[in-house]
Amino acid sequence: MSGLFGTLASGGFLILLVAAGFGFGFALVAGQGRKRSAMIGGLCAVLLAAILSASPVFRANMTGAITVLFVLGLLALPVMFYAFVLRQIRRRNAPALNPLPAGLRLIEQDDALFRETLEHLRDENARQPDYSRQTFSIAWRDARGAVLASVRCEILMGLAEMRALYVQPEMRDKGLGRQVLQAALDEAKSRGAARAMLHTFDWQVPDFYRHLGWTRTGEVSYPAGPRRIQFEKQL
Structure with a gap:
């Protein structure tokens, strides 16, 4: 050993x-x-x-x-x-290589790019003398602060477009949608809007808007079958 x-x-x-x-x-x-x-x-x-x-x-x-x-x-x-x-000298003197050649790109996750593009377009539009844009939302909250119904309004050069009207399923048929929509119209009118418009699909109860005095002014039919209906209303 x-x-x-x-x-x-x-x-x-x-x-x-x-x-x-x-x-x-x-x-x-x-x-x-x-x-x-x-x-x-x-x-x-x-x-x-x-x-x-x-x-x-x-x-x-x-x-x-x-x-x-x-x-x-x-x-x-x-x-x-x-x-x-x-190695540092060679790296510094090497020609710059572009890993992505110039040309078209297919971008699947495009939300960030779309937001950036909208900002560019809005900046260009804002430089026009007749351009004006305002946005606000009207919401119905319960005692705990939870949003039960809401709608967003964008006033563009005197035309108020109502977007994303939504009522929680358990609170529907209680008049909340009608109240938040009317409150948004009143607010838009107080801000100088003369006319309002909105779009809705045919499965989203378009009769709801007819009963509230909205006028159907247009329609887009999709190849798959559904229709997108446009309503307008004077303020």
Whole structure:
């Protein structure tokens, strides 16, 4: 046993590399992956170094190995620095590469682009002398603050367009939709709107608007079958 211990101790740094290689190889064959196998190989080398550290022969060999590595590292520093500087010069002088060639793009998740485009269009429209735009919403809240019904109004150059009228399902047929819509019309009129309009699909009870005095002024038929109906009303 002492002979084996002495043989391993005389191997010095080389025997640690062998131990690390064996540990890495067995772990890799066992399906541990490269990163975990490398950790296991390093752990084998550390454990063997701890065992052999009691031998003065091993300590002497390791001291010599560390000294040699240190000297080699000092000699390699200028070469590494030169390679770093050369790489930076080449990168700086390399022509700029555009990873995306110019041309058409299909953008699936386009909400952000659409909002940005709308802002550009609104900025251009706002520079026109007759352009004016206001928006507001009317909501019906319960005692806890929950919104039970709401509608949004956009007044564009005197025309008030009602959008997104919605009533919670459990609160329908209670008059909330009629009240928030009328409140929005009154507010729009007080802000100078002369006419109101809205669009609704044929499955969204268009008779509701007829009963409130809205006039049907247009219709769009979709190839799939549904219709989008336009209503207007003087204020």
